[in-house]
Amino acid sequence: MYKEPIFLKPVFQERIWGGQKLQTEYGYNIPFEHTGEAWVISAHPNGPSIIENGSLAGKTLKDAWETHGELFNKQSDNEEAYPLLIKILDANDDLSVQVHPDDTFAREVENVPYGKTECWYVLSAEPGAELVLGHCAKTREELAAMMDNGKWGKLLQRVPVKAGDFYYVPSGTIHAIGKGTVILETQQSSDITYRVYDYDRVNVEGNKRELHLDRAKEVTTVPHKPASSDHITEIHGGLTSEKLVATDYFSVYRWQLNGTANMNMEANFLQVSVISGNAEIMVGDKRYPLKKGVHFVLPYGIGEYKLTGEAEIVASHE
Structure with missing residues (x-):
C-alpha cells in the first residue's frame, strides 16, 4: 500500500481572461501571458497533473487512477473516471457567463461520465469585484427571450465578492467569475461549458468566441434556486x-x-x-x-x- 502523500505538479491553461497572479501570488512558473487556470489536482484527459514523488513519479494522476485503483479504494476496474478536479483561477478579466449540464445530460448528449457541479473558495478579490450567480427569469420562455434579445442587465444576478467567501454552484446555475478575483474551484471532473454571453469580446484573430445558447437554454435551472449550505x-x-x-x-x-x-x-x-x-x-x-x-x-x-x-x-x- 502506498503510504505517502501523492504530490502533484499543476497543469496550466491559457485563457483570454487570464493574467499573471498564478506566478506573482503562488510562485508557479506559468507558460502563458494570459494564464487563466492551474489544474492543480487533475486526472482529466485535457490536463492531468504529474505526480512528483514516490514510485509513481513522472506518471499522471490519471495513470494512477487507471492502474492503481487501490490508492483510491476503487471497487472495480470498470469504475468511472476520477471524479473530481481542483483548479486555481486567475480572473484578470471577466470570465464568460456560462452554465454546465448535470450528469444525465452530460452522459446522454456529450457522452462523457460527469456533468459539472462546482464550488468556489475566494482566495483574493480586488475592491469592487463581483460574480454573476443566477438569473431573474421566471419561466423557460422568459429565459430564452431575454437571452435571444441580449437583455443581460435584466437577466443576470450579480453579487459582490471578497476573500474568504464560499459559493456552491450546482449544475444548471448561470454563473461567471468577475475581474480581479482569484478562486480555488472544487468541481466534478468535467470540461463541458456552455457559453451564454462573452461581452462581445474578440480573440487575437478578431473573432468572437462561440456561444452555446441552445444547450444553455436546455440545461439552465428555471427559476434560479439559490444554493446554500450549513457550515x-x-x-x-x-x-x-x-x-x-x-x-x-x-x-x-x-x-x-x-x-x-x-x-x-x-x-x-x-x-x-x-x-x-x-x-x-x-x-x-x-x-x-x-x-x-x-x-x-x-x-x-x-x-x-x-x-x-x-x-x-x-x-x-x-
Whole structure:
C-alpha cells in the first residue's frame, strides 16, 4: 500500500481572461501571458497533473487512477473516471457567463461520465469585484427571450465578492467569475461549458468566441434556486475544520492550522491544497514540508497523519 502523500505538479491553461497572479501570488512558473487556470489536482484527459514523488513519479494522476485503483479504494476496474478536479483561477478579466449540464445530460448528449457541479473558495478579490450567480427569469420562455434579445442587465444576478467567501454552484446555475478575483474551484471532473454571453469580446484573430445558447437554454435551472449550505465547525487539536459543503458530488473543508493536529483519514482519498502559510505533514515516520501552492492527494489506507505549523488549507473528498 502506498503510504505517502501523492504530490502533484499543476497543469496550466491559457485563457483570454487570464493574467499573471498564478506566478506573482503562488510562485508557479506559468507558460502563458494570459494564464487563466492551474489544474492543480487533475486526472482529466485535457490536463492531468504529474505526480512528483514516490514510485509513481513522472506518471499522471490519471495513470494512477487507471492502474492503481487501490490508492483510491476503487471497487472495480470498470469504475468511472476520477471524479473530481481542483483548479486555481486567475480572473484578470471577466470570465464568460456560462452554465454546465448535470450528469444525465452530460452522459446522454456529450457522452462523457460527469456533468459539472462546482464550488468556489475566494482566495483574493480586488475592491469592487463581483460574480454573476443566477438569473431573474421566471419561466423557460422568459429565459430564452431575454437571452435571444441580449437583455443581460435584466437577466443576470450579480453579487459582490471578497476573500474568504464560499459559493456552491450546482449544475444548471448561470454563473461567471468577475475581474480581479482569484478562486480555488472544487468541481466534478468535467470540461463541458456552455457559453451564454462573452461581452462581445474578440480573440487575437478578431473573432468572437462561440456561444452555446441552445444547450444553455436546455440545461439552465428555471427559476434560479439559490444554493446554500450549513457550515459545521470542528476542532482537532490545533486545527479548526469548517465544513463548507457536503453534497453527493464532494465535501469541502476549510482548515485553519495553528499548531499540531493528529488526524485520521476516513475518506477513500483526500485532496489537499495549501493556500497560505507553512506547515508539514507527517505520515508514518516521514515528514513532508508544506507551503502555499502545494497540492497533494492522501491515498486510501493512510489512516493516521499529523499536521504541524501555521497554514490555511482547503481539503476535499467524494
